[in-house]
């Protein structure tokens with residue numbers, strides 16, 4: 001399926017519009033049945049964390065097997081170095097254009113942010129692949145700080161955990177109090193990982209204004225919309 005190219009949306013919610021006759025989740029803008037303010041996934045994650053959730057924005061929505069899905073997998077998992085680099089380059093270019101077009105709308109949706117930090121990788125030692133994306137996008141790289149590492153808790157597809165992440169070595173709780181943090185991840189489905197990362201930072205004293213993911217996996221019955229692809 002070909003993504004629909006949209007430029008200069010009037011509202012950020014237009015990037016991920018609700019299906020006809022449906023409402024949008026107040027947290028993640030996913031379609032919900034008419035009259036339902038929060039989607040099933042966000043409700044479950046909020047109950048697991050015992051906290052209200054932060055707004056979650058997706059740059060683009062994808063389906064399993066499409067071009068965006070391929071790029072989001074290949075930039076970190078393809079066995080060929082050049083393929084990983086090429087896919088990372090495409091993702092960085094798309095995200096840079098998206099930030100140029102939608103950065104102001106993102107700020108309006110979630111509020112002003114001073115620092116961006118990535119969700120640590122669940123299965124890789126060292127820097128998360130998402131950090132390479134952030135560092136390639138000028139609007140993000142200049143405010144990038146590594147605040148988190150994996151913690152003792154475990155994550156699942158629809159399983160959030162306050163202890164899945166912990167503060168990175170050297171991160172000072174006193175210093176967190178003055179930050180307005182944007183949490184970044186490459187992909188999201190239920191929001192469990194991004195919201196768990198946000199919870200760790202909030203419980204440590206930071207203000208987390210929202211979460212941004214490049215791609216959000218769609219369920220099969222949703223229409224596909226995208227920006228900057």
Ligand SMILES: [Zn+2]
Pocket residue numbers: 025026027028029030038039040041042043
């Ligand atoms: Zn939601």
